[in-house]
Amino acid sequence: ILNVEQSPQSLHVQEGDSTNFTCSFPSSNFYALHWYRWETAKSPEALFVMTLNGDEKKKGRISATLNTKEGYSYLYIKGSQPEDSATYLCAFGGSNYKLTFGKGTLLTVNP
Amino acid sequence: EAGVAQSPRYKIIEKRQSVAFWCNPISGHATLYWYQQILGQGPKLLIQFQNNGVVDDSQLPKDRFSAERLKGVDSTLKIQPAKLEDSAVYLCASSLRVGVTEAFFGQGTRLTVV
Numbered sequence: 001i002l003n004v005e006q007s008p009q010s011l012h013v014q015e016g017d018s019t020n021f022t023c024s025f026p027s028s029n030f031y032a033l034h035w036y037r038w039e040t041a042k043s044p045e046a047l048f049v050m051t052l053n054g055d056e057k058k059k060g061r062i063s064a065t066l067n068t069k070e071g072y073s074y075l076y077i078k079g080s081q082p083e084d085s086a087t088y089l090c091a092f093g094g095s096n097y098k099l100t101f102g103k104g105t106l107l108t109v110n111p
Numbered sequence: 112e113a114g115v116a117q118s119p120r121y122k123i124i125e126k127r128q129s130v131a132f133w134c135n136p137i138s139g140h141a142t143l144y145w146y147q148q149i150l151g152q153g154p155k156l157l158i159q160f161q162n163n164g165v166v167d168d169s170q171l172p173k174d175r176f177s178a179e180r181l182k183g184v185d186s187t188l189k190i191q192p193a194k195l196e197d198s199a200v201y202l203c204a205s206s207l208r209v210g211v212t213e214a215f216f217g218q219g220t221r222l223t224v225v
Contacts, residue, residue, distance in 0.1 A: 004153070006153075034213060034214070036216075041218075042218065043114065043115070043202075043215075043216040043217055043218045043219070044154075044202070044204075044216040045216075046213035046214065046215070049212065049213050089153060089154070096167070097159075097166070098156060098159065098167055099144070099156065099214065100156070101146075101153035101154045101155070102153050103151070103152055103153040104153055
């Protein structure tokens, strides 16, 4: 069974704060690392799909980095807003093309 | 572009009853996934289809769960008979092709077994 760990499990920040979460995954048989945002009562929404070691991706105030050799990815949110409140999920895509999800980080941004 | 459609949104059943969920993926997406998300845990892959063939069903409890994908498009997931521990959100997702492309999710079906 693959182990995909996310930390912290939950996080409360104030509006305007910058924050980051971690996703740890196996460093072998790597194919892709996905990040999703899941807001309450909505569908999980893809943020990034990353495949190359050292890759950095950015979408607005959100960015992510990838280290496949040591098996981790960081997701950063700059200047958090209340609408960023959601569960952030990472998923490891192995060479068998299966996506294994972590338990997620629940972010709450207080106005 | 229409997203992944799932129904019903919510379902409450008694244990030992049967239930079925339906999913209509994004047009043209060859890969379809069913995930089970129990409260406090990450989504767990139950079954993955490539067109109408099963790619992976290693975590599907086959004594009570079954799934099919008709003509490589719509899919149904059935539980018969349901147990209390089946209470979860059942998510359907589709992707253009297996592997590197992002998966698009439906809103899920929240199942409560009482």
